[in-house]
Amino acid sequence: MYPDFSKGLIPTIIVEASTNEVLMLAYMNEESYKKTLETKTTWFYSRSRDKLWNKGETSGHFQKVLEILIDCDEDTLLIKVEQKGPACHTGAKSCFYRKVL
Numbered sequence: 001m002y003p004d005f006s007k008g009l010i011p012t013i014i015v016e017a018s019t020n021e022v023l024m025l026a027y028m029n030e031e032s033y034k035k036t037l038e039t040k041t042t043w044f045y046s047r048s049r050d051k052l053w054n055k056g057e058t059s060g061h062f063q064k065v066l067e068i069l070i071d072c073d074e075d076t077l078l079i080k081v082e083q084k085g086p087a088c089h090t091g092a093k094s095c096f097y098r099k100v101l
Contacts, residue, residue, distance in 0.1 A: 002074070003030075005029060007075070008029070009027040009029055011026075011076050012026050012027060012042075013025055013077070013078045015079070016081065023083060023087035024088065032045050039054075041056065041064060041065060042054070042055040056084065059085065059089075060085065064082040065080075065081055066081060
């Protein structure tokens with residue numbers, strides 16, 4: 001199966017493989033998806049910087065890709081990783097650490 005990039009970027013959910021904890025949400029384009037498959041580390045498309053980025057390239061907090069799942073519509077990915085260090089740029093383990101309700 002191959003993601004449907006015909007409409008542009010696709011949301012990509014990153015979870016810690018050992019716990020299934022949701023770590024972050026980012027976006028992929030076709031090029032970042034291919035780089036992820038090639039390198040077995042996560043690559044995303046930054047909407048704010050308008051360029052590709054490899055998670056961990058500046059922080060050292062790389063994500064080793066263990067499994068990639070695709071949803072039934074082929075327009076969302078879920079990637080199970082082994083996370084080195086915190087996933088969030090704030091230093092939190094997960095980007096989802098602030099409770100709303």
